[in-house]
Amino acid sequence: MTEEISMDEVGKGQGEQPAEGSEAVGVEAARGTEVTGRLPRWEGKARAKVNLVLRILAREEDGFHQIETEFQTLDLADDISIELSPSEGVSLEVEGVPAGDLGEAEDNLAVRAARSWLEAYADLREPHAAMPFPGIRIRLHKAIPHGAGLGGGSSDAGAVLRGLDELHGNPLGRGRLVELGSALGSDVPFFVLDEPRALGWGRGDRLLPLSALPARPVLVALPPFRISTPRAYRTLAGQREREGLGWAGGRLLEPEELNGWSRVMERSSNDFEAALERLHPELLGIRQTLDAFGARPARLSGSGSAVFGVFESESDMEEARRELRAVLPEARVIPTRTAAG
Template sequence: MGQESTAARSRTQTAHAKLNLVLRILAREASGYHGIETLFQRLALHDVVDVTVSDAPKSLTCAGPSMPANGLGPVEQNLAWRAAEAYCAAAAWGTNWQIAITKHIPVGGGLGGGSADAAAVLRALESLCPTPLGLARLLEIGGRLGADVPFLVSEEALAWGWGRGDRLLPLPALPAMAATLVAFSEGVNTGAAYGAFADARVARGETVSAYAYPPDAFGSWDFVAALATNDFEQVVPSLHAGVALVLPAVRDVARQLTAQGHASVGLMSGSGATCFVLHPVGTTVALDLPEGARVVTTTTMGPATA
């Protein structure tokens, strides 16, 4: 039976980056994956994803100021391509698609750029599909693609995630904060970071347990700043010289701002390598950067823009 002709239709989506304001690594599952618990925060910084459905051959092109010089590897391994394949399979939709991504999110830096692009593809195809799947199915598909994808599919500004990031509790968005990001030309291999952390945990004889957080734990930036943490910071500085230099600097800036009465967070996002400072909108921070690092300025998504 031949494929029906598809009239070309297009959809453009913004694919927003994320930060992890809390990231704790829990026990390793029988499958080999580690459970996590994390506080996701969406950023205004975003890629632009254009999706067209038509009879033309399937394609994925990436360009833009954050594209690495050596590209992103085989298109079939790109999360955006995999998201399109997974969506069409789930919807039993025999269309072809063409995806064009303009990259503004630093690649391989723990900001969820690839996951954001995949989430944008899922949302775009959902809007174009003659038989939409619904949000619950999109979240399920996203969870199979990666731990950040369900949150980025959801379009929430702030959410608590656990399991593999696929279980989400939306939280009221907090007021926008300025975000100064320090990105590097080289990222951190996520598998290597998990492996190093697991080895360090075994060496310490550490047991694993989930924390209990009070109901209002994430109801203000002061509370978030008091709880902010990232377990990967225990091992990634030994894997990435840039993080080893910059992470203490962003922590110092955050401490100085806190001493001045401003809520501030200084952390590494995800498994790295991007380090960041959150500070009040209208303020600026100065950081000495090592070779190969650059500053990206943006804001968090607040109630008015979520």
């Protein structure tokens, strides 16, 4: 287990100098960074996540809810490359999804992350100092289904923030990147950390990286519909109002509760499940099928609509996969594994 990363650390790492031997533009020879000719390039993975635990707490005056969650990344990932360019502007090329399926490029979280990083970096430079490579070309190959509670867009944004900082010698540092990520979305700070597992609370911007659990097979099932996050919160609020339930308070975790898959299963939960399964009974059917074939846990991820199951063996996962294909042929089923580092 390592240290908590939060907004309190903003500013740490600013002004760090590139390593000796870096390119003239400050390109650090970091993992995933490749210098081709005069155009530095970074390549990396943007992993999907699932929520092993997700508790929705009190609503604040500005309408946002506090949360408590345990993030776990998967091997399922988007591929991202970032190339610096002498031409100003941020461009985005997307493969793996139909044209326009992700909306306008200007609204894409990867583009917004790049612009956010550029603005933050400009604040560190001398006034009127020119950037040798003011342009950014992002190439994104999508493998993570979008709009499913798997964090695909947020993971892309986190990878772009990490990649740009590495390309320039880490001038902002992780604390500042977490701050930038928090302004983009509640899951982005976790992906900035690039850790396999972490506790998150507040709005997801307070994080405690956890030691990785042994990798296990995972089956992700996506029904043929999506659930928007605002709708999920409205549905949960309506359920709690009808049942006379208030919003939960925070929970104290003992250190031993964080170790091992058996302890994960004991405390695994998702506050959205009951309300959304009433709205979409298919979600409950998927989760019950995964559970029947040995998934521990079997949960809704985030606010859905993806449902995942963690298995002890590949054979159990394959049996569940065949059953889901038989009983719910319209669902998309993706085998993967939990990331272990």
